[in-house]
Amino acid sequence: MRVGVMLSQSLVSLDHVPLQALADAGVWAVLLRCFEDEIRWRAPSAEAFARSAAAAGLRVFLVPAGYGGLFSPEQHPTSLFVQAHPATRQVDLRGRRIARACPNNPAYIEWLTSSLRTLAWLIDADGFVWEEPGFYYNRGLWTCRCPYCQGRYASQFGGTMPAELSPQLAGLRQRSIADLVAIISGAVKGVDSRLACLLMPTPAPQSGAIPNGNENWRQLSAVEELDGLIVSWPPGTATDEPLSGALSLWEDLPAWVEHGTLMLLRLLCNLGSEEAALTLRHLAAADVPAIVLECPEPLTADLPRGVKALLRMVAETA
Numbered sequence: 453m454r455v456g457v458m459l460s461q462s463l464v465s466l467d468h469v470p471l472q473a474l475a476d477a478g479v480w481a482v483l484l485r486c487f488e489d490e491i492r493w494r495a496p497s498a499e500a501f502a503r504s505a506a507a508a509g510l511r512v513f514l515v516p517a518g519y520g521g522l523f524s525p526e527q528h529p530t531s532l533f534v535q536a537h538p539a540t541r542q543v544d545l546r547g548r549r550i551a552r553a554c555p556n557n558p559a560y561i562e563w564l565t566s567s568l569r570t571l572a573w574l575i576d577a578d579g580f581v582w583e584e585p586g587f588y589y590n591r592g593l594w595t596c597r598c599p600y601c602q603g604r605y606a607s608q609f610g611g612t613m614p615a616e617l618s619p620q621l622a623g624l625r626q627r628s629i630a631d632l633v634a635i636i637s638g639a640v641k642g643v644d645s646r647l648a649c650l651l652m653p654t655p656a657p658q659s660g661a662i663p664n665g666n667e668n669w670r671q672l673s674a675v676e677e678l679d680g681l682i683v684s685w686p687p688g689t690a691t692d693e694p695l696s697g698a699l700s701l702w703e704d705l706p707a708w709v710e711h712g713t714l715m716l717l718r719l720l721c722n723l724g725s726e727e728a729a730l731t732l733r734h735l736a737a738a739d740v741p742a743i744v745l746e747c748p749e750p751l752t753a754d755l756p757r758g759v760k761a762l763l764r765m766v767a768e769t770a
Contacts, residue, residue: 453735454480454742455763458515458718463494466501471508477763481511483581483744486571488518489532499575511578513650519567520553520560524583533563542588542595545615550588555632555665556600565639572643579648580640581682582633586654586664587625594663596625604628622663629665630675637677651675652682652718673709680714682744695721695731702740718744729761 457479459469466484474482482505486498502512517524520540521531534541534553540560541549553560572580588595594617595601601624605613609620637649653666661667673681685701686693698717705715717740721728735743 453732453740456481456483456511456513456716456742456744458483458485458744458746460485460746463490463497463501466497469501471505471510473760474763475508475510477760479510479763480742481513481578483513483515485515485517485524485583486575488516488520488567489530491571492532495571495574502575502577506576512575513579513581513648514571514575514577515581515583516568516571517583519564521551522553522555522564522585533560537563541598543598543601544588544593544595545597546593547597550595552588552595554596554598554600555585555587555628556596556604557598558600561632561635565636568636569639569643572640572647577647579650579679580637581650581652582636583652584654584666585629585632585651586666587629589662589664601628617663623668625663625665626668626671630668630671633672634675634677637675641677648679649677650680650682650714650716651678652684669708670710673713680716681709682716682718684718684720686720695719695727696734698731699734699738702735702738714741716742716744718746720746 455478457474459466459482461469463486469482471482484498484501491498498514505512515524518531520533531551531553534551537553537559538549540553540557542552542554544550553564555561568580597613602613605621605624608624614621633649633651640647640649651666651672653669653672654662654664666672669681669683672678683701683705685695685698698719702715702717709715717735719728719731721731732743
């Protein structure tokens, strides 16, 4: 079972990430969040990190965060783009602009694809991860009712967009996100066809999917330009869910995705805990091909002993 490690720390502290220690402990890849407002000024630091990671034998995946506020919502990244272009923001039921760009807005799509192609050109990586792209939804308040979304609804179904989130409208939002994923994946593959593109959707269906547009895993897994999905456990903010539920999630996945879809698991856990070690043993026994471990705290100087032991245990069971 291959192990990837997700890094969320600032690009200025990447020099302290123990890349060789990660490789020696059995890590296969590092997933680096690239925050929109930071990467503008520190792309050379990210490129130097990618070169060092490759030299240590690690794969590097870039995880754009922000970029119109559409990606990595749990990280609450700001976006200079939506601040400078408020007309591209999503519109809610009350006519208010939400601080996320609309995936149906052509000006946003043009800027996004150009930005991601630049990122792919600047940083020599192995692929990209699209983390939780979606429309805004919170306690029944949803988007988007901008002119482009309303026009798309009218052209597909005729008439005016309803005030309630009907099944037709929910399906339209899902199609919009699937189309966006296809567009951006095609954009970076246009720079280098070898770049892998993976999608990390927000919810787990059995936990009550939040209708933000990326809850239809079967539709997303059928996107031709996409190479696979990374699903998370525990789902969303359900931190009280036992980590062992990841095994049940894995067993249920074939019912929710297209046959043959490449699947990875992302675990949000205390890497040094006994529960994490036991869960990873069970996942390895279930032939899970790869997992992604989230590192909420910056990795510096050296890996904690418990983390080293955990990674070595996974490597030995591969």
